[in-house]
Amino acid sequence: MHIYLVGGAVRDTLLGRPVVDHDHVVVGALPEDLLALGYKPVGKDFPVFLHPKTGEEYALARTERKTGRGYHGFVFQADASVTLEQDLARRDLTINAIAQDERGALTDPYHGVRDIEARVLRHVSPAFVEDPVRVLRVARFAARFAPLGFTVAGETMALMRQMVDDGEVDHLVPERVWAETRKALGEPQPSAFLRVLRECGALAVLFPEIDALYGVPQRAEFHPEIDTGVHLEMVLDAAAQLAPGDDLVGFCALTHDLGKALTPADELPRHVGHEHRGVAPLRALAARLKVPTEHAALAELVCREHLNAHRAFELKPATVLKLLGALDALRRPTRLDAFLAACEADKRGRLGHEQDAYPQAAYLREAQAAAAAVEANAFVEQGLAGPAIGAAMAAARTAAIAAVKTNHPPG
Numbered sequence: 001m002h003i004y005l006v007g008g009a010v011r012d013t014l015l016g017r018p019v020v021d022h023d024h025v026v027v028g029a030l031p032e033d034l035l036a037l038g039y040k041p042v043g044k045d046f047p048v049f050l051h052p053k054t055g056e057e058y059a060l061a062r063t064e065r066k067t068g069r070g071y072h073g074f075v076f077q078a079d080a081s082v083t084l085e086q087d088l089a090r091r092d093l094t095i096n097a098i099a100q101d102e103r104g105a106l107t108d109p110y111h112g113v114r115d116i117e118a119r120v121l122r123h124v125s126p127a128f129v130e131d132p133v134r135v136l137r138v139a140r141f142a143a144r145f146a147p148l149g150f151t152v153a154g155e156t157m158a159l160m161r162q163m164v165d166d167g168e169v170d171h172l173v174p175e176r177v178w179a180e181t182r183k184a185l186g187e188p189q190p191s192a193f194l195r196v197l198r199e200c201g202a203l204a205v206l207f208p209e210i211d212a213l214y215g216v217p218q219r220a221e222f223h224p225e226i227d228t229g230v231h232l233e234m235v236l237d238a239a240a241q242l243a244p245g246d247d248l249v250g251f252c253a254l255t256h257d258l259g260k261a262l263t264p265a266d267e268l269p270r271h272v273g274h275e276h277r278g279v280a281p282l283r284a285l286a287a288r289l290k291v292p293t294e295h296a297a298l299a300e301l302v303c304r305e306h307l308n309a310h311r312a313f314e315l316k317p318a319t320v321l322k323l324l325g326a327l328d329a330l331r332r333p334t335r336l337d338a339f340l341a342a343c344e345a346d347k348r349g350r351l352g353h354e355q356d357a358y359p360q361a362a363y364l365r366e367a368q369a370a371a372a373a374v375e376a377n378a379f380v381e382q383g384l385a386g387p388a389i390g391a392a393m394a395a396a397r398t399a400a401i402a403a404v405k406t407n408h409p410p411g
Contacts, residue, residue, distance in 0.1 A: 001029040003058070004084060004099035004107065011095050014116050015148070024058045025099065027084050034058065047078050061087035085109045092134045093141065094122045115153075121145070122153040132168040135160050136180035136206075139196040143187035152196055160200035169202050177206055178289040185250030188240055191233035198229075209281040210254065212261035217269040224351040226269075228260045235349030242348075243341040251295045252302040252342035253349075255282045259303070278303045298335065301327055302342045309343040312360040313408065317401040320367050321394065330372045333365075340364060363408040370400035 003026050009019045026034065031047045039049035039058060047060040062078035063086050084099055084107055091097040094112040106113065110124045121141055128134055138152060138160065152160075163169060184193040194210065197203040204211040214229030225231050232254070239246075239253035259278025263271045282303050286296035308315060308323055315323070329336035344358040374396045379389045 001033060002027045002084075002101070004101055006088070006099045007091070007096050010098045010100050010106070011112070011116065013100075014098070014113065022054075022056045024056065025061050025084065025087050026058050027061045027082070027087070028080050029060060030080055031060065034060075062090070063087070064090050089125055090127065091124055092128060092131075092137055094124055097124050119145075119149040119151065120153050121150055121156065123156045123159060126159075128156070129159050129163050129166075129168070132163055132172050133176055133180065135163055135169055135197070135200060135202050136172070136177065136184075139193045139202075140180050140184040140187065142192040142196045143184045143190050146189040146192035152199075157196075157200055160196075160202070164201040164205060169205050172206070174288060174290045178291060181289070182247045182251075185236075185247040185254065186240075186245045188244070190236040190240055190250055190254075194229075194233055194236070207285065209258050209261065209285050213257065216260050216263070218260070218271065219269045222350070224353075228257060230351075231349055232257060233349075234351070234354070235345050238348040238354065239342060239345035242345055243338070246338070246341070248295055248298060249338050249341045249345070251291065252299045252338065253345050255285065255299045256302050256306055256342060256346055258282050258285070275304050275307050298338060302339055305339075306343045306346055309340065309360055309364065310347060312364055313405070317367075317398045317405060318394075320364070320401050320405075321371060321397050324364075324368055324371060329368050333368060333372070336365065336368055359408065363404065366404045366408070367401045370404050371397040374400055 003024050005022060006025045007023045009022045012019050031041070031049075034047075034049045035041070038052035040052065042048050042050055042057075043059065047062075049058045050056070051058060060078040061082040061084060063082055064077075088097040088099060088107070088109060094110045094115045096112070097108075097110045098112040099107040101107070115122050121138055123134075138156065142150065142152060181193075184190055187193070194203060197206065198211065198214065210229075210232070213232055214227065216228040217226050218228055218231065220226055223231055225234065235253045235256070236250065239249050243249040255278070257274065257278060258281040259274035259276065260271045262277045262281070263274060279300055282300055283296070285291070286299070291299075305323060305326065308319075312320065312323075324330055324336070327335055327339055329339075340358075340361040344361055347358050348354050348356055374393055376389055376393060379392045379396075382392075384392055
């Protein structure tokens with residue numbers, strides 16, 4: 001029995017990145033061998049075990065054979081005869097197909113070290129085309145490693161296009177699409193996720209509402225980048241900087257401008273009412289991918305209200321209170337933080353405006369704090385009851401926001 005460290009742990013060590021998970025492959029062993037050593041079985045489709053002390057994953061070396069459409073259509077073989085090279089051959093990218101033994105020696109039959117040095121995302125073998133999830137995984141790895149200069153190999157992109165053309169991507173279940181998308185939205189450069197999917201044709205299949213934004217013009221005086229799709233990419237990357245690793249903010253950024261794809265052609269490049277037009281496609285996307293409730297709810301609020309956030313200084317105090325109420329921000333201030341991060345990303349996601357200040361955020365946070373400080377007890381003590389308390393609180397909160405506004409001159 002031989003044990004090797006594999007996958008991301010080896011890759012990230014070679015890249016000088018922090019290692020999060022340690023995964024191992026076990027060669028020359030049977031399930032009963034690991035059970036006898038106290039390992040705990042967790043694998044459903046193939047033998048995976050948890051180390052009795054560290055809790056790290058140990059999987060028996062295995063091969064896989066395609067038997068049907070989609071990512072479910074596989075038969076696995078895991079026994080003592082499967083070699084390390086055979087196990088590595090079933091992995092998606094060469095940079096993930098490197099193993100390290102207990103002495104630190106590397107086994108790299110598919111030249112992953114070379115591709116790490118060349119900053120290339122390349123498939124291991126032609127069997128890459130058998131699993132459509134790999135299209136999403138390559139796009140997600142692009143979002144992670146684009147800041148390091150990684151690009152997708154031309155031959156790998158060609159295989160991904162073939163998978164789209166052959167309809168393999170059509171068989172992806174919503175849960176897997178969302179799982180990979182959610183991870184990509186938490187990566188340092190989510191725009192690369194969209195670009196890779198668009199280049200291979202998968203964006204139009206999986207995210208038609210987003211694909212439709214490309215080529216839609218905006219007013220150059222406000223959006224020097226002009227193309228709405230380019231703007232979206234910039235917003236996603238700004239969100240990743242403002243809220244690193246936060247896929248909730250990322251999803252709000254991803255979907256905030258879907259309405260611009262529905263602007264009548266004779267109104268372009270203006271997009272009056274796009275914040276309302278965007279709600280229907282957002283709901284359709286969220287329902288199709290089975291997006292978590294809070295992601296869908298906050299994204300809809302960002303879609304509807306981001307223009308109000310931008311013009312916060314122009315809003316009447318009562319309107320600011322209404323906005324805070326729509327966000328449920330008086331009870332859930334962290335929700336306001338996520339909302340404002342997405343709105344600030346929208347403002348910065350424009351060519352030449354990447355470092356713009358966003359004083360609206362400080363104003364709205366102070367307005368929230370001032371309004372939340374108004375409590376019902378004082379009005380109860382005055383003898384008010386029922387609806388009168390609510391009316392008095394609204395008036396007091398509006399006055400408190402007005403006082404805050406005097407300390408925040410526009411601009």
